[in-house]
Amino acid sequence: MREINASIPFDKALWRQDIRASKAHARMLGKTGIISEKDCAAILEGLDKIEAEFATNGVPEDWDLEDIHMTTESRLAELIGPAAGRLHTARSRNDQVATDFKLWVDGALWSAQAALSALQQALVTRAGEHADSVMPGFTHLQTAQPVTLGHHLMAYYEMFERDISRICSASVHLSACPLGSAALAGTGFPIDRDMTAEELGFSNGPTRNSLDAVSDRDFALDYLFFASQCALHLSRLAEELILWASQPFGFVKMPDTLSTGSSIMPQKKNPDAAELVRGHAGRIIGCTTALMVTMKGLPLAYSKDMQDDKPPVFEAAGLLELCIAAMTGMIADCHFNTERMRQAAELGYATATDLADWLVREADIPFREAHHITGAAVKLAERKGIALDELALDELRAIDSRIDERVYAALSVESSVAARASYGGTAPEQVRMQVAAARKALGMED
Ligand code: ARG
Numbered sequence: 001m002r003e004i005n006a007s008i009p010f011d012k013a014l015w016r017q018d019i020r021a022s023k024a025h026a027r028m029l030g031k032t033g034i035i036s037e038k039d040c041a042a043i044l045e046g047l048d049k050i051e052a053e054f055a056t057n058g059v060p061e062d063w064d065l066e067d068i069h070m071t072t073e074s075r076l077a078e079l080i081g082p083a084a085g086r087l088h089t090a091r092s093r094n095d096q097v098a099t100d101f102k103l104w105v106d107g108a109l110w111s112a113q114a115a116l117s118a119l120q121q122a123l124v125t126r127a128g129e130h131a132d133s134v135m136p137g138f139t140h141l142q143t144a145q146p147v148t149l150g151h152h153l154m155a156y157y158e159m160f161e162r163d164i165s166r167i168c169s170a171s172v173h174l175s176a177c178p179l180g181s182a183a184l185a186g187t188g189f190p191i192d193r194d195m196t197a198e199e200l201g202f203s204n205g206p207t208r209n210s211l212d213a214v215s216d217r218d219f220a221l222d223y224l225f226f227a228s229q230c231a232l233h234l235s236r237l238a239e240e241l242i243l244w245a246s247q248p249f250g251f252v253k254m255p256d257t258l259s260t261g262s263s264i265m266p267q268k269k270n271p272d273a274a275e276l277v278r279g280h281a282g283r284i285i286g287c288t289t290a291l292m293v294t295m296k297g298l299p300l301a302y303s304k305d306m307q308d309d310k311p312p313v314f315e316a317a318g319l320l321e322l323c324i325a326a327m328t329g330m331i332a333d334c335h336f337n338t339e340r341m342r343q344a345a346e347l348g349y350a351t352a353t354d355l356a357d358w359l360v361r362e363a364d365i366p367f368r369e370a371h372h373i374t375g376a377a378v379k380l381a382e383r384k385g386i387a388l389d390e391l392a393l394d395e396l397r398a399i400d401s402r403i404d405e406r407v408y409a410a411l412s413v414e415s416s417v418a419a420r421a422s423y424g425g426t427a428p429e430q431v432r433m434q435v436a437a438a439r440k441a442l443g444m445e446d
Contacts, residue, residue, distance in 0.1 A: 143348030
């Protein structure tokens with residue numbers, strides 16, 4: 001029983017929140033006269049001492065005390081005697097743990113936000129450097145149209161921007177304070193729940209339903225949903241870097257500090273950090289699944305199953321923090337081989353759409369017909385093993401006589417990207433505009 005019951009091995013991570021919430025509760029009990037001023041002062045002094053002890057020596061792990069709440073209370077009794085027993089008036093571990101955990105999750109959300117803005121800053125910096133660098137854009141991982149590297153990097157800026165907005169909404173959802181809900185039904189003591197909610201920084205005041213308050217773990221799931229989505233984004237970026245670092249691509253050289261060598265093949269440099277970011281996404285998603293399954297069949301109100309809410313959240317938060325930091329380093333310090341990217345953009349007839357668009361624009365040919373004419377030109381170039389703009393004018397005119405020499409200007413990869421200047425498009429001028437807006441939003445000075 002001791003072993004299956006104990007949560008102290010992991011919930012000791014909540015010690016700061018537990019002491020903070022206990023202080024708020026004690027002050028409220030003192031202010032409302034539920035406990036004496038003297039007992040209140042003794043409790044607060046004792047909690048200060050415990051805080052200092054835990055900060056220097058760590059939290060002791062006694063399984064008989066089950067969890068962080070009992071650990072703190074029992075130490076308080078050792079320090080101040082019987083008055084310690086008054087702290088638990090008008091509360092239960094059920095509202096206590098919900099309060100502590102909400103405070104912890106809110107902290108984790110905002111530290112993820114700070115880490116993600118650092119990653120966004122790295123992306124925006126590199127995107128600004130590469131607003132003009134041309135690379136192949138893919139659909140189905142087949143060369144589709146040339147794009148700019150800056151545009152590609154800014155796509156990830158947008159994904160992380162959405163993750164940050166999920167942080168903001170998750171933080172709003174956890175902004176009501178469960179403390180004072182007691183075991184499940186509220187309490188008969190004349191407590192002041194607004195006072196504790198305010199002291200603990202819950203902007204939405206006290207929770208409105210005590211049954212919901214002690215059995216709600218939506219806030220933990222919201223954190224995990226955010227973390228999973230963010231991990232997916234990180235994993236997609238990691239996958240691209242891994243692919244680009246592979247020799248047949250050769251688009252990127254990963255920083256040595258975030259790669260490893262092989263123990264047997266001296267020439268190898270492996271993108272381990274990126275691979276682990278990709279791998280950790282699986283574990284973070286696993287944490288989310290674990291808590292959803294834990295919660296799905298629970299009747300109201302608290303059940304002990306809910307003690308299992310913490311390990312997946314702590315694990316996901318630790319992994320996510322590592323992944324964001326590793327990715328920030330990779331983006332900031334990798335070397336993009338722009339020459340190689342440009343060469344790759346010229347392979348695979350990436351400017352075929354530009355030929356079709358030119359026929360529509362300059363010769364007033366309906367797009368479907370232009371598409372057909374372009375297909376014939378690509379086929380011819382393929383047969384000859386040359387690029388589209390290496391076809392002679394005669395050869396192009398033999399396919400369609402409405403083509404003239406001005407077409408060549410449209411067929412270079414540079415003019416292809418420059419032409420895609422619609423809002424949100426890949427043209428360097430569009431990328432520069434988006435980079436400037438992002439820099440402003442991130443508070444990066446110019
Ligand atoms: N260790 C418990 C948890 O983490 C604290 C709440 C215990 N409540 C109870 N009624 N046994 O969930």
